Amino acid sequence: MNEDVVIEVRDLKKVFGENVVINGISLTVKKGETVVLIGPSGCGKSTLLRCLNGLEPIQGGSVLLHGEPVEYGKRSLYRIRQKIGMVFQDYGLFPHMTVLDNIILAPVKVQKRSKQEVTEEAMSLLERVGLGDKAKSYPSQLSGGQQQRAAIVRSLIVHPDIMLLDEITAALDPEMVHEVLNVVLDLAKNGSTMIIVTHEMAFAEAAADRVILMDGGIIVEENPPEKFFRDPDTERARKFLSTFSYSR
Amino acid sequence: MKGYEVLFTGNNFLRLLSGLWVTLRISLISIGISLVLGVLLGAAMTVRNKAVKAVCKVYLEVVRIMPQLVWLFIVFFGITRSTGINLSGETAAIIVFTIWGTAETGDLVRGAFVSIPAHQYESGLALGLGKAQLYFYVILPQTVRRLTPNIINLSTRMIKTTALVSLIGVTEVLKVGKQIIDANRYDAPDAAIWVYAAIFFMYFIICFPLSVFSKKLADRSK
Numbered sequence: 426m427n428e429d430v431v432i433e434v435r436d437l438k439k440v441f442g443e444n445v446v447i448n449g450i451s452l453t454v455k456k457g458e459t460v461v462l463i464g465p466s467g468c469g470k471s472t473l474l475r476c477l478n479g480l481e482p483i484q485g486g487s488v489l490l491h492g493e494p495v496e497y498g499k500r501s502l503y504r505i506r507q508k509i510g511m512v513f514q515d516y517g518l519f520p521h522m523t524v525l526d527n528i529i530l531a532p533v534k535v536q537k538r539s540k541q542e543v544t545e546e547a548m549s550l551l552e553r554v555g556l557g558d559k560a561k562s563y564p565s566q567l568s569g570g571q572q573q574r575a576a577i578v579r580s581l582i583v584h585p586d587i588m589l590l591d592e593i594t595a596a597l598d599p600e601m602v603h604e605v606l607n608v609v610l611d612l613a614k615n616g617s618t619m620i621i622v623t624h625e626m627a628f629a630e631a632a633a634d635r636v637i638l639m640d641g642g643i644i645v646e647e648n649p650p651e652k653f654f655r656d657p658d659t660e661r662a663r664k665f666l667s668t669f670s671y672s673r
Numbered sequence: 674m675k676g677y678e679v680l681f682t683g684n685n686f687l688r689l690l691s692g693l694w695v696t697l698r699i700s701l702i703s704i705g706i707s708l709v710l711g712v713l714l715g716a717a718m719t720v721r722n723k724a725v726k727a728v729c730k731v732y733l734e735v736v737r738i739m740p741q742l743v744w745l746f747i748v749f750f751g752i753t754r755s756t757g758i759n760l761s762g763e764t765a766a767i768i769v770f771t772i773w774g775t776a777e778t779g780d781l782v783r784g785a786f787v788s789i790p791a792h793q794y795e796s797g798l799a800l801g802l803g804k805a806q807l808y809f810y811v812i813l814p815q816t817v818r819r820l821t822p823n824i825i826n827l828s829t830r831m832i833k834t835t836a837l838v839s840l841i842g843v844t845e846v847l848k849v850g851k852q853i854i855d856a857n858r859y860d861a862p863d864a865a866i867w868v869y870a871a872i873f874f875m876y877f878i879i880c881f882p883l884s885v886f887s888k889k890l891a892d893r894s895k
Contacts, residue, residue, distance in 0.1 A: 478799055480798065480799070503801055503802075503803050504801070506798065507800075510799075513796060513799075515792050516792075519796075519797075519811055520815065521815050530800070530810060531800040531801055531802065534802070536801075576796075579800070583800065
């Protein structure tokens with residue numbers, strides 16, 4: 426198999442009761458690639474991300490990380506998840522720990538790395554996202570944008586093979602959206618492998634190597650950003666994009 | 674004799690203190706057992722099994738609906754009558770306060786668990802934490818934090834409610850106070866106000882620091 430493939434999704438199906446949320450999606454992400462998932466609310470894009478690191482059971486198909494199946498409820502999942510970083514819409518920082526303790530928890534307790542080495546790396550990453558002076562602060566003392574940047578650092582420090590970003594700016598004020606997305610853009614430029622769910626079209630265009638439009642649980646269109654945003658192949662994509670522009 | 678002199682006549686003050694000790698003994702033993710059983714009950718209330726949930730719910734509601742005094746009478750007189758076992762007032766009191774404390778603690782524990790948002794579990798799992806690590810480092814510390822102020826409040830309520838046990842013949846602080854007042858009814862008719870004031874301060878000295886402490890904790894966990 427191809428060494429470059431980080432994650433491979435084959436004919437994935439996800440059903441909540443009667444409701445088919447993902448209806449046969451296949452997708453391959455290569456090393457260093459940034460894939461942006463867009464689509465209307467409820468189209469299944471967040472659910473897709475959650476299936477990729479086994480937070481949801483799936484009802485058909487498979488997810489492979491470096492060829493190894495990601496299976497909900499299996500013991501192997503705990504090991505596999507260390508290779509998948511995930512950042513959520515509502516940050517998910519642990520409120521009873523300082524920013525630094527949040528960040529070093531997984532590398533020290535799960536990966537058994539030395540506390541000193543991890544702390545040094547944490548500090549340099551915090552510096553890089555502009556939070557060098559916030560290491561000893563508690564999450565509640567930080568703005569939403571700062572919390573989200575700290576959450577990104579917390580995912581990065583375990584050196585994941587792929588990062589999943591699930592609408593990470595949806596709960597933020599417009600000004601903070603920018604500071605967070607700049608961090609992500611920086612990651613994309615430096616060759617991180619990422620799947621990003623977002624509603625920020627300008628960001629999607631700047632960050633993506635590939636844009637995927639989902640609707641009704643399937644992939645409607647998949648194209649490089651310059652093609653997708655200028656001259657999409659499908660009518661559905663055109664219609665979706667038109668909802669982001671205004672004219673009178 | 675002046676009313677306040679009664680407090681310091683003979684060993685009256687010591688007697689009040691030993692009454693206070695009975696109050697505290699009943700409260701502390703009940704609170705201690707309630708904490709252990711309450712955590713178990715609270716954990717049971719969060720399981721998915723409907724039958725377990727229903728049993729817990731019935732227990733909780735039955736305990737809450739009936740006044741503690743009724744429980745004291747039922748256990749103290751009822752058990753003796755129906756089984757012939759002669760419970761001391763203090764044992765009956767500890768049983769009743771444990772039944773009550775367990776129910777309330779259980780509900781607080783349940784509340785603390787369900788108040789931890791789902792994303793706390795998910796971001797812990799997404800970091801690769803195992804189940805035990807997730808609970809030990811992430812969920813339990815937050816649960817304990819949310820729980821502690823409420824548990825302290827419950828404790829002060831339980832301490833104050835132990836005043837009822839004088840009605841089943843336990844000589845706790847209030848009962849001792851009443852005995853002192855009655856014994857000095859003719860010598861110092863206004864002793865009552867002083868004795869009750871002394872008891873008021875005894876309760877205050879125990880409960881006030883606790884509620885200040887719980888308020889501090891509650892503020893900190895915000």
